[in-house]
Amino acid sequence: MTKIEKIVLSYSGGLDTSIILKWLQETYGCEVVTFTADLGQGEELEPARAKAEMSGVKDIRIVDLREEFVRDFVFPMLRANALYEGQYLLGTSIARPLIARHLVGIAQEVGADAVAHGATGKGNDQIRFELAVNALDPSIKVIAPWRQWNIRSRLQLLEYAEKHRIPMPSDKRGEAPFSIDANLLHTSTEGKSLENPAEVAPDHVYQRTVDPVDAPDTPEIITVGFERGDPVSVNGKAMTPAALLTELNGLGGRHGVGRLDLVENRFIGMKSRGIYETPGGTILLAAHRGIESITLDRAAAHLKDEIMPRYAELIYNGFWFAPEREMLQALIDHSQAFVSGEVTLRFYKGSASVISRASPCSLYSADLVTFEESTIAFDHHDAEGFIRLNGLRLRSWAARNGR
Secondary structure, three states: OOOEEEEEEEOOOOOHHHHHHHHHHHHHOOOEEEEEOOOOOOOOOOHHHHHHHHHHOOOEEEEHHHHHHHHHHHHHHOOOOOOOOOOOOOOOOOOOHHHHHHHHHHHHHHHHHHHHOOOOOOOHHHHHHHHHHHOOOOEEEEEOOHHHOOOHHHHHHHHHHHHHHOOOOOHHHOOOOOOEEOOOEEEEEEHHHOOOOOOOOHHHHHHOOOOOHOOOOEEEEEEEEEEOOOEEEEEEOOOOOOHHHHHHHHHHHHHOEEEEEEEEOOOOOOEEEEEOOOOHHHHHHHHHHHHHHHHHHHHHHHHHHHHHHHHHHHHHHHOOHHHHHHHHHHHHHHOOOOHHHHEEEEEEEOEEEEEEEEEEOOOOOOHHHOOOOOOOOOOOOHHEEEEHHHHHHHHHHHHEEEE
């Protein structure tokens, strides 16, 4: 085993990373620095500090990354209208490169030669963490305990915790819980009964959204303001990125907006079923497409739609820091120069519908498109030549085929 002098661990303070912390200390006999990212997961993070202190950790980092997360990762992704496999808003995927960037930054700061994570060998997160580290600092070694140790079951995990007197909440001793990931953009829930895609998800799985059936019977209308492709206000009130997303999460959540029951294709090669809740992100996707509909040129909008699946796949597969993602981002960001204005949406029983949009940079001309008399010169006879030229190849094809 390569000699390791210091490790920075991505640490939540939960059962898995608490065990990993002890295992790293025993296995490598070196100092471990813990890093806990506050991404708006809605949990009290100070208990993580206390648990790390109990394990003898001297350097404990708990960093509030909420604004950075939304500003530098969520908003650039939303400019692309990114959806993986046409549905998933990439809430877990987009958080991993941010965590990895800070893991690497702390490692460089403290002179650590390795970073460690708690992702399992079956999931996507191990790939996302490690590809990011490869891109940011290939000299840093990545330690993935779930691929190295001899623990193969939940029972063995609990036995290790008891043997080393690692505190366990009472609910961890019984049946395996759902696997939950949460941040300011979404919550995802996997495991237990959800592993059977034929079984209906139980109601208690949902954490951020009410059942649309139980949502208010009265619609709610709001307005989202945009500048250069990014949301900047709700109902005329300017907000920071994290505050704005938090506000929309609350508004959408009480109307049941943003629920998704999805079977997706993992990069590692298997299918998995998860329940996702992304109320604010769902609202912003609809609003962003609404403002783009009047501010983007047709060909530019269609080109964005063509590259979007590739862009989303890069994020899902862990290539945020890859050159091709950065190239696509430059194209996407260039397209947003005039994507400014306001979009009005109506929430009702799980839906977030655009009902109006306005922009000082609008390409929409009511005078040109009207069915009534127009002041803009438009010769209807021009359409005849346009159609005839576009039909030329079809006439040739039809003639060859005997039509």
